[in-house]
Amino acid sequence: MKAINNNNSERVQEFYNENTEKFLAVYGDIIQAFRTLNITDYLSYTIKSAGILPGMKVLDAGCGVCGPAIYFAENILDIQIDACTISDVQFNMAKKNIADKDLGNSITPHLLDYHTIASRFGNEAFDMIYFLESFGHSTSKMELIDACWKVLKPGGKLYIKDLFKRISNDDWEQLRIDEICTEINTAYEYDIPDLSSTLNILRSVGLELRTVKVPEIEIDQFEKLTISNTFQNLFNIGKINGWDEYIFPIDFYELILTKPKDLKPKNMHLYSLNKP
Ligand SMILES: C[S@@+](CC[C@H](N)C(=O)[O-])C[C@H]1O[C@@H](n2cnc3c(N)ncnc32)[C@H](O)[C@@H]1O
DSSP: OOOOOSHHHHHHHHHHHHHHHHHHHHHTTOOOSSOBSSHHHHHHHHHHHHTOOTTOEEEEESOTTSHHHHHHHHHSTTOEEEEEESOHHHHHHHHHHHHHTTOTTTEEEEEOOGGGHHHHHOTTOEEEEEEESOGGGOSOHHHHHHHHHHHEEEEEEEEEEEEEEOOOSSHHHHHHHHHHHHHHHHHHTOOOOOHHHHHHHHHHTTOEEEEEEOOOOOTTTBOTTHHHHHHHHHHTSSOOOOSTTOOOOEEEEEEEEEOOSOOOGGGTTOGGGGOO
């Protein structure tokens, strides 16, 4: 099986093959920085917020070791999840985790570059695609979104939860934001998306924008990024070397878009046809 599509994916693969054990030691099976103290609260929030429904056929694009997919399969009736990761280390762990929970009928793991989903799954295969802090690894976002458009059924939904570069009207602050984002990108093999250009790419392929929002969780449930700071300090990956000139560099957002059911220009205003 050809898992790799481009050089960046190869570097991301190496990064996760090398570091997954470290991530799991600190994060557990859910490798997400923005989370709740009790991670299942965040996963159940995700189900509601993303609108993952019983009976859906979904693609988990960048599935880690299938921590989220397993929770969804255990809590959403008749869901069918194809879950892909670029890392063979994660793929093998995901296979074992799924088998241990006896969820082989609900989740199919794939060792696959998410840029290649269209050739792997064909057109109009999924009711929904979700990216949970995985979209930003792509350095070919147009190619990736194009592929998502192809594999989504008409009326299907794309959900992206990720970190996006903050913007400032202060030149010095923006310079620091840019510098810190570059450091994070290098440390994590990431390409922190810019919100406006991401929305432009998503809309340019024809997806309808439904929602842009910060994750709406209670402040007393919020984990406050402690785990990701611990990870950085323990393993010296993206470590913050001084707070004097530190500027918080990112915002977390959830994006929800739908693929229109009817592409005829005369019907393009009938948004409710695609009610998420
Ligand atoms: C921060 S982890 C998030 C994992 C998972 N969504 C979770 O919540 O536990 C990023 C994931 O994106 C995956 N990923 C990054 N680039 C990828 C690519 N080109 N194709 C498939 N998966 C990719 C990595 O393998 C990793 O599993």
